[in-house]
Amino acid sequence: MHSPFPESVRLQQARHPPLTIGIVGGGATGITVLRHLSELACGDRAGAIGGILLFDKSGFDGGVAYRTDSDHHLLNMKASKMSIRVGDAEHFLRWTRDRGLQCGGNDHLPRKFYRDYLDDVRKAAIERCRAAGIPVHVEQAEVVGMRPSPDHELLLTTDRGETHLSSVTILCTGHNAPEDHYDLGASPNYFRDPYARFAFADSAGIEVGILGSGLTAVDSATELASTHRLVRMTCFSRSGLLPTVQPITIPGTNDDFRDALHRYVQDREQVEADAFVGKLAELLKAIAGISCDLSCRDLDGDALADLERNIAEAETCEPNVHSYLASIANVVCDAWSRMNAVEKARFMNVYNSGWLRNRSAMPLANAVKIRDLIRAGRLSTVARLRNVVDIGGRFRATLGNGHHRDVDQIIDATGPSYRLNSSPLYLDMQRQGIVTLDALGGVCCGYADSRVHDRHGRPYRNIYAVGSPTKGTHFFAGAVDINMHRTESVIGSILGDAERMDSLASRPAELADARG
Numbered sequence: 101m102h103s104p105f106p107e108s109v110r111l112q113q114a115r116h117p118p119l120t121i122g123i124v125g126g127g128a129t130g131i132t133v134l135r136h137l138s139e140l141a142c143g144d145r146a147g148a149i150g151g152i153l154l155f156d157k158s159g160f161d162g163g164v165a166y167r168t169d170s171d172h173h174l175l176n177m178k179a180s181k182m183s184i185r186v187g188d189a190e191h192f193l194r195w196t197r198d199r200g201l202q203c204g205g206n207d208h209l210p211r212k213f214y215r216d217y218l219d220d221v222r223k224a225a226i227e228r229c230r231a232a233g234i235p236v237h238v239e240q241a242e243v244v245g246m247r248p249s250p251d252h253e254l255l256l257t258t259d260r261g262e263t264h265l266s267s268v269t270i271l272c273t274g275h276n277a278p279e280d281h282y283d284l285g286a287s288p289n290y291f292r293d294p295y296a297r298f299a300f301a302d303s304a305g306i307e308v309g310i311l312g313s314g315l316t317a318v319d320s321a322t323e324l325a326s327t328h329r330l331v332r333m334t335c336f337s338r339s340g341l342l343p344t345v346q347p348i349t350i351p352g353t354n355d356d357f358r359d360a361l362h363r364y365v366q367d368r369e370q371v372e373a374d375a376f377v378g379k380l381a382e383l384l385k386a387i388a389g390i391s392c393d394l395s396c397r398d399l400d401g402d403a404l405a406d407l408e409r410n411i412a413e414a415e416t417c418e419p420n421v422h423s424y425l426a427s428i429a430n431v432v433c434d435a436w437s438r439m440n441a442v443e444k445a446r447f448m449n450v451y452n453s454g455w456l457r458n459r460s461a462m463p464l465a466n467a468v469k470i471r472d473l474i475r476a477g478r479l480s481t482v483a484r485l486r487n488v489v490d491i492g493g494r495f496r497a498t499l500g501n502g503h504h505r506d507v508d509q510i511i512d513a514t515g516p517s518y519r520l521n522s523s524p525l526y527l528d529m530q531r532q533g534i535v536t537l538d539a540l541g542g543v544c545c546g547y548a549d550s551r552v553h554d555r556h557g558r559p560y561r562n563i564y565a566v567g568s569p570t571k572g573t574h575f576f577a578g579a580v581d582i583n584m585h586r587t588e589s590v591i592g593s594i595l596g597d598a599e600r601m602d603s604l605a606s607r608p609a610e611l612a613d614a615r616g
């Protein structure tokens with residue numbers, strides 16, 4: 101077994117030995133964990149952290165969201181929402197200024213800059229730890245196995261065949277490729293990666309189908325339009341409607357809406373999907389005067405008219421449906437945690453795409469580009485997609501009304517998958533009975549504490565997850581600001597446990613119970 105740390109460090113004793121914390125995944129979430137630990141390690145928790153192990157299989161390239169080099173792939177969130185430093189909302193903005201970038205709090209920079217931010221944050225955090233005498237082992241490798249060791253620690257095995265010991269592991273493994281819902285993977289004209297370089301010819305008469313009409317589809321269309329000026333693009337989806345548009349600034353919203361919905365959720369042990377969404381719509385109308393139908397019943401709506409209306413609304417800087425839904429992200433997660441499996445499935449089937457369309461709104465700059473593409477006849481949208489099949493190198497999309505459309509290329513912009521059944525690590529853990537995969541994405545874990553559960557539903561003392569691997573439990577597990585807060589609470593829980601073990605160390609009779 102490989103131990104990257106000198107024996108003196110491993111044996112340096114508090115009453116409870118300092119923890120070696122393993123971080124699996126070095127995207128935005130893993131770097132947020134590292135950063136927060138580095139700050140604590142230099143402060144009053146210095147003695148609690150004995151070392152940090154950080155693994156990333158793709159070489160710290162920003163992860164799925166930020167590895168793109170395209171100027172057309174913008175941050176979906178405004179710069180003022182992108183700090184990963186707990187308690188310091190201006191951290192990212194200050195970084196942009198230090199870099200000489202022209203960026204205000206309401207701007208949406210190209211995502212490649214955020215990758216550079218993550219890189220700088222990672223390097224600074226490692227330096228900070230090392231200066232404080234906390235060793236950090238950083239490895240570009242995939243963690244492919246995890247099992248408990250006899251002394252209650254965790255053995256992490258990488259695809260290089262090395263094994264490392266950690267006291268606690270935080271799974272920050274993030275997104276996976278889209279799901280290939282129509283089994284098109286074998287076709288050479290199918291792009292499973294919507295951020296790939298589109299190498300096909302640019303000529304009039306080439307029809308490109310984009311699966312989805314959400315934020316990923318907007319990214320694909322704006323990028324393709326810049327490299328292929330002659331092809332025609334069609335977004336195929338259920339509603340045929342594009343995401344709503346973010347107001348230019350972040351307008352204040354009436355807290356009564358959030359508070360009333362929060363009370364509705366807190367008053368119930370069980371939440372039903374239909375009733376919850378009905379209440380949300382009723383309160384939004386009553387308090388803010390905004391209509392919102394998350395069921396997307398408005399099929400075959402006119403996408404251009406809808407987009408033009410949303411752009412005009414966003415330009416007023418008044419709060420819109422997105423502003424209100426953004427204010428209740430935590431309330432929706434709470435509601436989700438109170439739904440049983442049937443209600444969660446109903447929410448996903450009926451309301452999720454409406455939630456995404458309205459909650460995950462696009463930057464105004466993208467909306468204007470998309471509007472212009474539609475007006476120029478280069479982009480259209482089609483609703484009621486039912487199926488897509490390969491018809492000998494081309495594709496046939498069948499629609500709910502029985503019609504079909506044929507296209508030459510397909511870009512899968514249905515968004516990243518949350519299923520872990522192609523990850524060697526999770527398959528290994530599942531095989532050993534260490535975890536259960538959640539049917540709605542990620543692994544089974546605790547809603548309040550993010551501790552991963554064993555196959556009997558019991559929480560592990562020393563395995564946590566943050567971000568996408570908690571999708572089925574947390575529902576909303578994407579944006580950096582929400583993951584930053586979950587990171588903070590996970591680290592608080594890890595260090596709180598260590599403290600509790602310290603205080604029990606002087607009372608041996610209770611120790612066995614606490615470890616059990």
Ligand SMILES: Cc1cc2nc3c(=O)[nH]c(=O)nc-3n(C[C@H](O)[C@H](O)[C@H](O)COP(=O)(O)OP(=O)(O)OC[C@H]3O[C@@H](n4cnc5c(N)ncnc54)[C@H](O)[C@@H]3O)c2cc1C
Pocket residue numbers: 124125126127128129130155156157158159160161162163164165166174175176177182241242243244272273274275276316516525566567568577578579580581
């Ligand atoms: C296209 C896109 C745009 C987005 N834009 C925004 C935005 O503007 N603002 C915002 O707040 N959120 C945005 N998001 C949400 C996004 O989920 C988060 O911002 C953030 O990127 C999530 O980071 P992560 O580290 O959890 O996941 P990821 O970015 O997916 O990173 C996970 C990392 O873990 C590594 N990994 C996985 N498994 C292993 C393993 N077994 N061993 C070792 N390494 C492993 C991967 O290689 C990867 O580097 C966007 C998401 C997408 C998909």
